[in-house]
Amino acid sequence: MSIVTVQLGQCGNQVGQELFDVICEDGQKEVYQGGSGTERFFHHNTTGELTARAVLIDMEPKVINHSMSKAAKSGKWRYGETSHFSQKQGSGNNWANGYCVHGPRHREAMEDVVRREVERCDRLAGVVTMMSVAGGTGSGVGTYVTQCLREAYPHSFILNHLTWPYSTGEVIVQNYNSVLTLSHLYGLSDAVLVHENDAVHAVCARLLNIKHISFGDVNGVIAHQLAGILQPALTPDSYGVYSRNPLGELVSSLVCHPEYKLLSVCSIPQVASSSMAYSVFSWPGLLKHLRQMLISNARMEEGIDWQVRAPPVQCGGAESARSFRATGFNRSLANLLILRGKEVFSAEADGLQEAALYTSWLPSREAFSVWKSPVSFNKYERSATLVSNSQTLLEPLDNMVRKAWNMFASRAYIHQYTKFGISEEDFLDSFTSLEQVISSYTQLG
Amino acid sequence: MTQSIVVQVGQCGNQVGCRFWDLALREHAHVNKEGVYDEALGSFFRNVDSRSSGAGTCDIGGRIHRLKARAVLVDMEEGVVNQIVQGPLRDVFDTTQLLTDVSGSGNNWAVGHMTYGSAYGEQIVEKVRRAAEHCDCLQCFFLIHSMGGGTGSGLGTRVLGLLKDEFPGVCRIVTSVYPSEEDDVVTSPYNSVLAMRELTEHADCVLPVENQSLVDILTKIRLMSGPRIKTDSSLASGGPGGRTEKPFDSMNNIIANLLLNITSSARFEGCLNMDLNEISMNLVPFPRLHYLVPSLTPLYSLADCHIPPRRLDQMFSDAFSKDHQLMRTDPRRSLYLACALMGRGNLQLSDLRRNIHRLCSVPPVGHAHSLLALSNNTCVKGSFVALRGRYTRLYRKKEDGMEVGLFSQAAESLSSLIEEYDGLDRTSSSSSPSLDAPRLKMAA
Numbered sequence: 061m062s063i064v065t066v067q068l069g070q071c072g073n074q075v076g077q078e079l080f081d082v083i084c085e086d087g088q089k090e091v092y093q094g095g096s097g098t099e100r101f102f103h104h105n106t107t108g109e110l111t112a113r114a115v116l117i118d119m120e121p122k123v124i125n126h127s128m129s130k131a132a133k134s135g136k137w138r139y140g141e142t143s144h145f146s147q148k149q150g151s152g153n154n155w156a157n158g159y160c161v162h163g164p165r166h167r168e169a170m171e172d173v174v175r176r177e178v179e180r181c182d183r184l185a186g187v188v189t190m191m192s193v194a195g196g197t198g199s200g201v202g203t204y205v206t207q208c209l210r211e212a213y214p215h216s217f218i219l220n221h222l223t224w225p226y227s228t229g230e231v232i233v234q235n236y237n238s239v240l241t242l243s244h245l246y247g248l249s250d251a252v253l254v255h256e257n258d259a260v261h262a263v264c265a266r267l268l269n270i271k272h273i274s275f276g277d278v279n280g281v282i283a284h285q286l287a288g289i290l291q292p293a294l295t296p297d298s299y300g301v302y303s304r305n306p307l308g309e310l311v312s313s314l315v316c317h318p319e320y321k322l323l324s325v326c327s328i329p330q331v332a333s334s335s336m337a338y339s340v341f342s343w344p345g346l347l348k349h350l351r352q353m354l355i356s357n358a359r360m361e362e363g364i365d366w367q368v369r370a371p372p373v374q375c376g377g378a379e380s381a382r383s384f385r386a387t388g389f390n391r392s393l394a395n396l397l398i399l400r401g402k403e404v405f406s407a408e409a410d411g412l413q414e415a416a417l418y419t420s421w422l423p424s425r426e427a428f429s430v431w432k433s434p435v436s437f438n439k440y441e442r443s444a445t446l447v448s449n450s451q452t453l454l455e456p457l458d459n460m461v462r463k464a465w466n467m468f469a470s471r472a473y474i475h476q477y478t479k480f481g482i483s484e485e486d487f488l489d490s491f492t493s494l495e496q497v498i499s500s501y502t503q504l505g
Numbered sequence: 506m507t508q509s510i511v512v513q514v515g516q517c518g519n520q521v522g523c524r525f526w527d528l529a530l531r532e533h534a535h536v537n538k539e540g541v542y543d544e545a546l547g548s549f550f551r552n553v554d555s556r557s558s559g560a561g562t563c564d565i566g567g568r569i570h571r572l573k574a575r576a577v578l579v580d581m582e583e584g585v586v587n588q589i590v591q592g593p594l595r596d597v598f599d600t601t602q603l604l605t606d607v608s609g610s611g612n613n614w615a616v617g618h619m620t621y622g623s624a625y626g627e628q629i630v631e632k633v634r635r636a637a638e639h640c641d642c643l644q645c646f647f648l649i650h651s652m653g654g655g656t657g658s659g660l661g662t663r664v665l666g667l668l669k670d671e672f673p674g675v676c677r678i679v680t681s682v683y684p685s686e687e688d689d690v691v692t693s694p695y696n697s698v699l700a701m702r703e704l705t706e707h708a709d710c711v712l713p714v715e716n717q718s719l720v721d722i723l724t725k726i727r728l729m730s731g732p733r734i735k736t737d738s739s740l741a742s743g744g745p746g747g748r749t750e751k752p753f754d755s756m757n758n759i760i761a762n763l764l765l766n767i768t769s770s771a772r773f774e775g776c777l778n779m780d781l782n783e784i785s786m787n788l789v790p791f792p793r794l795h796y797l798v799p800s801l802t803p804l805y806s807l808a809d810c811h812i813p814p815r816r817l818d819q820m821f822s823d824a825f826s827k828d829h830q831l832m833r834t835d836p837r838r839s840l841y842l843a844c845a846l847m848g849r850g851n852l853q854l855s856d857l858r859r860n861i862h863r864l865c866s867v868p869p870v871g872h873a874h875s876l877l878a879l880s881n882n883t884c885v886k887g888s889f890v891a892l893r894g895r896y897t898r899l900y901r902k903k904e905d906g907m908e909v910g911l912f913s914q915a916a917e918s919l920s921s922l923i924e925e926y927d928g929l930d931r932t933s934s935s936s937s938p939s940l941d942a943p944r945l946k947m948a949a
Contacts, residue, residue, distance in 0.1 A: 120780070121506070122506075148506065148507055148641065148642035149507050149642050149644055149780070149782075150780040150782070150783075152780050152782035152783045152786045153780075153783045153786045153787060154782075154786050196786075231783075231787055232787045232788070232790075232843050233786060233787060461944075462944065465942055465944055465945075466942050467790075468942075469942035470790075470932075472790035472791065472842075473786075473789075473790045475791070475792045476785075476786055476789070491945055492945060495944065495945045495946075495947050496947050498947075499947035
């Protein structure tokens with residue numbers, strides 16, 4: 061089964077290109093038996109070249125051209141000649157411009173490009189959209205395209221990969237754009253997978269020791285973590301055959317309730333290539349760190365708070381919400397652990413299956429799943445990726461909504477949105493639905 | 506790739522515009538060594554092959570034949586425009602792009618706005634439309650004019666209104682040169698206040714530049730660099746006729762550099778690309794408050810490239826200091842509504858991030874080694890209040906007869922603008938900024 065990726069806006073097109081690079085690189089060195097990773101993300105064009113099953117959409121041509129030529133230059137894979145759609149003038153950081161103007165105006169053309177790519181698949185496993193929430197094109201057009209995809213492919217899985225902006229200093233209206241995007245996607249998407257620029261930037265600075273961090277470095281880390289999820293793996297139900305339906309299994313193991321669909325990712329280990337030679341990793345060590353990262357809400361293996369303990373199981377709903385604030389404990393709804401590398405079948409992940417980590421209304425056996433693959437991933441002999449549906453994103457989400465709400469209270473910048481047809485009521489609806497999400501995650505008991 | 510059209514009105518507008526075209530050509534000549542007409546050039550220039558039939562415009566990627574500026578030059582005197590078409594830039598402009606009269610507006614806003622506006626309005630729109638037809642995707646108008654005189658102020662703001670009517674979807678960025686306090690034109694406060702109303706109502710963004718602050722900056726540069734100012738560097742250019750430098754040239758250079766920096770990210774590639782329509786999107790929270798105070802660093806190297814480049818972080822501090830503002834105000838003592846930093850050259854994402862944290866949450870858009878800050882700051886209020894003071898002093902004497910209604914409307918418009926800035930200042934001083942608005946509550 062194949063996955064079609066839709067890259068939207070500047071961020072989506074840059075991250076997407078990095079992702080295909082990692083997948084292509086990883087798929088070449090060892091073939092996954094039965095469920096080749098290359099077949100999942102690539103097809104062969106008429107001249108036999110590896111071509112990404114991807115659609116590139118942006119409202120200005122610069123980034124798309126850049127990504128396409130970068131792919132072609134790699135010599136290993138390329139984007140399809142006609143699988144892109146671009147215009148001349150960007151959306152100007154305005155979600156309303158993307159969603160109300162650019163989206164509807166180019167609907168047919170964009171749907172056509174996606175349909176062509178979908179028809180090339182023997183069987184469609186689902187669609188992954190990649191975009192940022194801060195700008196205008198990725199967020200606005202991206203939301204619109206997701207809506208169209210939902211209509212056109214009502215039975216396919218749609219996974220939205222979102223890049224959340226730095227908490228300060230990218231675009232002033234980023235919080236408005238984020239609120240509008242998230243609230244709309246929440247009703248359309250099967251799962252929303254989030255990478256925060258702040259967290260990824262910290263990984264680049266402290267784990268990878270990069271002095272002058274560029275967008276390329278940040279995107280590289282995101283691509284590594286994403287590929288860790290999307291590359292083939294053996295699931296408990298696949299009986300020794302590589303799973304053919306990665307998106308479906310991801311969604312069914314992590315998103316058990318429509319109110320909770322925000323997923324965060326962390327990977328271990330992540331080290332600079334210069335210190336690889338001096339590092340030895342064992343499964344118990346990696347998993348012990350990963351467990352503490354999860355419960356103490358740390359985004360990387362440096363600076364973990366080892367004092368945080370899971371509270372006793374019998375805690376009631378309201379009480380445990382309070383104890384989350386007190387102890388810094390991060391409660392999960394569901395977790396998916398993906399292990400790749402040597403001796404993977406000997407790894408014991410029982411620590412992550414403790415009932416204390418999860419809500420009282422979902423048995424931890426159901427809430428926790430493990431995928432495994434004996435093929436080592438990227439440059440690491442052993443590596444683990446944890447996708448989690450937990451309270452991790454509560455704090456950044458809350459900050460985002462708070463900042464947007466403060467701006468909304470003085471009606472700053474609203475005229476820029478009403479100009480294109482997004483009214484104050486639309487804003488209020490979006491705020492309401494996100495407050496609902498925040499409240500649900502807060503009360504996770 | 507999008508294109509922009511520059512409309513320069515009046516003596517000051519044309520002189521500044523002329524410097525801008527000169528610098529833009531130098532910059533492209535510096536980057537574009539192969540003589541290929543690329544997209545960067547296409548944003549402000551047309552490539553015309555005179556040998557082919559008619560005025561055929563050549564496509565992107567071909568060789569440069571003859572570059573024509575995407576500009577419309579308007580003046581009600583002949584002097585300045587004639588100088589331009591006889592000077593070294595004569596090949597850049599067509600006679601069809603020019604519009605002149607002989608008698609001038611006599612420093613009277615009404616003559617420029619009403620008399621000439623009605624007489625020439627259609628012709629000007631026609632010329633702009635012709636320029637627009639040569640564009641693939643027209644994104645922005647840059648209007649350059651002064652506030653004190655008659656033509657730039659009166660006819661310039663009339664043109665602004667016409668552009669809004671004829672091209673409603675195209676962004677209008679106005680560069681306005683404000684007269685200094687001791688201006689030799691007696692009627693300059695009238696002209697400025699009357700023009701302000703038009704700017705407040707019809708522009709998307711206004712970049713106000715005060716004559717006096719340009720003078721201050723130049724005085725400082727002279728002190729810094731001593732007697733050995735070199736004007737023939739790649740950044741500063743000589744007079745329009747290639748003759749000795751005229752007094753306004755170095756001042757105009759600063760404004761031209763400001764325009765060059767704003768448009769740089771639209772013309773060249775960068776790791777964080779900025780679109781011109783993002784300026785008004787991000788910097789204008791309330792539709793009438795669209796006056797963005799510009800500041801440029803490093804300023805000193807504009808006049809003399811031999812002063813060693815300043816330290817990178819110093820550049821960021823400078824951008825917020827009083828000495829580098831192109832208005833005579835101190836933004837750090839007032840309320841920032843929004844601010845953008847646009848860097849050029851060899852500047853990394855992490856440099857920007859480090860400085861943002863240092864300067865505390867001031868959002869940037871952009872990437873490098875010169876920095877332009879545009880701040881939407883309530884400090885512009887000070888200049889407007891001073892202007893209103895001069896205006897009322899003059900108005901009490903009632904020197905010349907004109908429709909009284911227009912005067913009072915203009916004064917009212919200015920007062921309400923000042924009132925809006927006042928209101929924002931009050932909110933910042935009365936309530937502590939960390940106080941959050943009460944959030945929506947969800948029932949459990």
